[in-house]
Amino acid sequence: MNPDVIVIGAGAIGTSIGYQLARAGAKVMIVDRGQVGREATGASAGMIMAVHGRSTPVPLVALASESARLFAALAEELKLRTGMDIGYRRVGRLRVAFDEATEHQLRLERGWQVDHGAIVSWLDPASALDLEPALNPTVRAAIYYADEYQLLPVAFAQALSRAAADLGAIVREGAAVDRLLIEGDRVTGVAVGDERVHADEVVIANGSWAGGWSDPLGLPIPIRPMRGQLVALRTLGTALRNVIDAGDGYALTKPDGSTIVGTTVEDAGFDARPTASGVEGLLKLAPQLAPRLADATFSGAWAGLRPGTPDGMPLIGRLPRWRGVLLAAGHFRQGILLAPITGELVADLVARRRPRLSLEAFDPGRFLVRAA
Ligand SMILES: Cc1cc2nc3c(=O)[nH]c(=O)nc-3n(C[C@H](O)[C@H](O)[C@H](O)COP(=O)(O)OP(=O)(O)OC[C@H]3O[C@@H](n4cnc5c(N)ncnc54)[C@H](O)[C@@H]3O)c2cc1C
Structure with missing residues (x-):
C-alpha cells in the first residue's frame, strides 16, 4: 500500500516531520540511506539555545523561540510513547x-x-x-x-522515529532515494533502487544533501x-x-x-x-x-x-511551480533546536492548515526571485 507522504531523510528534521504527520493520522514512510540520526544530527552538540543575539534575523528568533518552548512537552510525550529518555535537561x-x-x-x-x-x-x-x-x-x-537546555541528539531522532513507527509510520534505513518520480508538474513519489514508491506528497528533508534536488526540479536549492x-x-x-x-x-x-x-x-x-x-x-x-x-x-x-544556506535561514515550504513536494532543510547550526517547530509547520502545510507562524521568510522560492 502506498503511503500518503514520503519523507526523505531521517535526521532530526525528517523524523520530527514524520512523527507529526503520523500523529495527525497520515500514512507516512520515512526513508534514509543510512541510519536514523547518524549524519549532522548525530554529530551535533544537542544544545537548545533559546536566547539569540543581535545578528540573528528576526523571523529566525521567532521560529527558534517557539521551537524551544515546544521541547518540554515533546520530551515528555516521547517518553510516554517510547519509554526513551532523550536526555532533555x-x-x-x-x-x-x-x-x-x-x-x-x-x-x-x-x-x-x-x-x-x-x-x-x-x-x-x-x-x-x-x-x-x-x-x-x-x-x-x-x-x-x-x-537553556540540552539533549542527546541521536536519542532524540530515534525516539521521534520510534514514536512515528508506533503510530504506523514505516521507517526504512539503508534505503537511498535515487530520484524523484515526476509526472508533469507533480512529484508523485521516489525511486529507491529499482523500487518505485508513490505518495500524494514527498517531503525533502535530507539536510546537506537537499541541494542535489535542484537539477531534477529545475530550481535553486542553495544548501x-x-x-x-x-x-x-x-x-x-x-x-x-x-x-x-x-x-x-x-x-x-x-x-x-x-x-x-x-x-x-x-x-x-x-x-x-x-x-x-x-x-x-x-x-x-x-x-x-x-x-x-x-x-x-x-x-x-x-x-x-x-x-x-546563503541567508542563514532554513527553507521550509512548498516549492514554486511544483505540486506534491515540500522542502524542509537548511537548518544550519540550529537543526536540533528547530526540529519540533519544523515538524509541526510541515504537518500543517501537508494538511493544508494555516501554519501557526508565518513561513514567508523561510519560503524556498526566495532564491528563485533573487536568481531571476
Ligand atoms: C558539530 C556540530 C554541532 C552542532 N550543534 C548543534 C546544537 O547544539 N544545536 C542545534 O540546534 N544544532 C546543532 N547543530 C546543527 C544540527 O546538527 C543540524 O542543523 C541538524 O542536525 C540538521 O538536521 P537534518 O535532519 O536536516 O540533517 P541530517 O541530520 O544530516 O539528516 C539528513 C539525513 O538525510 C539522509 N539522506 C541524505 N540523502 C539521502 C537520500 N538521497 N535518500 C535518503 N536519505 C538521504 C542522511 O543519511 C541523513 O540521515 C550542530 C551541527 C554540527 C555539525
Missing part, C-alpha cells in the same frame, strides 16, 4: 569574555537581549566562578542564560554542507555545571558524562571526517575555557555536515 550557559573587546561586545549583546525581553544576568568574574568553578579564572565578565568538528573528553573530576560559551567555541558536559568541546565551521564539501588541525584547535581551546580539561582523557572526535 536544563543547563545554564555562560557566554564568557576573556578580553576587553569581547567584554564590550557582550555588553552590547546583553543590552539588545534585555530590550527584546530576554532574562539575562551580567556576571563579574567572582560570580561567574561561583556558578562555574571549572571556568578559567582569567574570565573578565559573563552573561548568564539560566533557562551547502558546512563541516563542524567536535571532540569528546572524559574528566575524573566533576562535570561542567554549565555550557561555557566563548563565542568561537564552547564546552559542555553531556547527560552521558562526556564533556564535548566544539566546534569548527568549515566549507569542506561533503567530507565529514575530523581533521588533525580541527582536533588540535579544539584540544587547545578546552583548557582555555576550563583549565581542568587539560587533564581530561581523550575519548573521540567526529564531524558532521550542517546544512548551510
Whole structure:
C-alpha cells in the first residue's frame, strides 16, 4: 500500500516531520540511506539555545523561540510513547569574555537581549566562578542564560522515529532515494533502487544533501554542507555545571558524562571526517575555557555536515511551480533546536492548515526571485 507522504531523510528534521504527520493520522514512510540520526544530527552538540543575539534575523528568533518552548512537552510525550529518555535537561550557559573587546561586545549583546525581553544576568568574574568553578579564572565578565537546555541528539531522532513507527509510520534505513518520480508538474513519489514508491506528497528533508534536488526540479536549492568538528573528553573530576560559551567555541558536559568541546565551521564539501588541525584547535581551546580539561582523557572526535544556506535561514515550504513536494532543510547550526517547530509547520502545510507562524521568510522560492 502506498503511503500518503514520503519523507526523505531521517535526521532530526525528517523524523520530527514524520512523527507529526503520523500523529495527525497520515500514512507516512520515512526513508534514509543510512541510519536514523547518524549524519549532522548525530554529530551535533544537542544544545537548545533559546536566547539569540543581535545578528540573528528576526523571523529566525521567532521560529527558534517557539521551537524551544515546544521541547518540554515533546520530551515528555516521547517518553510516554517510547519509554526513551532523550536526555532533555536544563543547563545554564555562560557566554564568557576573556578580553576587553569581547567584554564590550557582550555588553552590547546583553543590552539588545534585555530590550527584546530576554532574562539575562551580567556576571563579574567572582560570580561567574561561583556558578562555574571549572571556568578559567582569567574570565573578565559573563552573561548568564539560566533557562537553556540540552539533549542527546541521536536519542532524540530515534525516539521521534520510534514514536512515528508506533503510530504506523514505516521507517526504512539503508534505503537511498535515487530520484524523484515526476509526472508533469507533480512529484508523485521516489525511486529507491529499482523500487518505485508513490505518495500524494514527498517531503525533502535530507539536510546537506537537499541541494542535489535542484537539477531534477529545475530550481535553486542553495544548501551547502558546512563541516563542524567536535571532540569528546572524559574528566575524573566533576562535570561542567554549565555550557561555557566563548563565542568561537564552547564546552559542555553531556547527560552521558562526556564533556564535548566544539566546534569548527568549515566549507569542506561533503567530507565529514575530523581533521588533525580541527582536533588540535579544539584540544587547545578546552583548557582555555576550563583549565581542568587539560587533564581530561581523550575519548573521540567526529564531524558532521550542517546544512548551510546563503541567508542563514532554513527553507521550509512548498516549492514554486511544483505540486506534491515540500522542502524542509537548511537548518544550519540550529537543526536540533528547530526540529519540533519544523515538524509541526510541515504537518500543517501537508494538511493544508494555516501554519501557526508565518513561513514567508523561510519560503524556498526566495532564491528563485533573487536568481531571476
Ligand atoms: C558539530 C556540530 C554541532 C552542532 N550543534 C548543534 C546544537 O547544539 N544545536 C542545534 O540546534 N544544532 C546543532 N547543530 C546543527 C544540527 O546538527 C543540524 O542543523 C541538524 O542536525 C540538521 O538536521 P537534518 O535532519 O536536516 O540533517 P541530517 O541530520 O544530516 O539528516 C539528513 C539525513 O538525510 C539522509 N539522506 C541524505 N540523502 C539521502 C537520500 N538521497 N535518500 C535518503 N536519505 C538521504 C542522511 O543519511 C541523513 O540521515 C550542530 C551541527 C554540527 C555539525
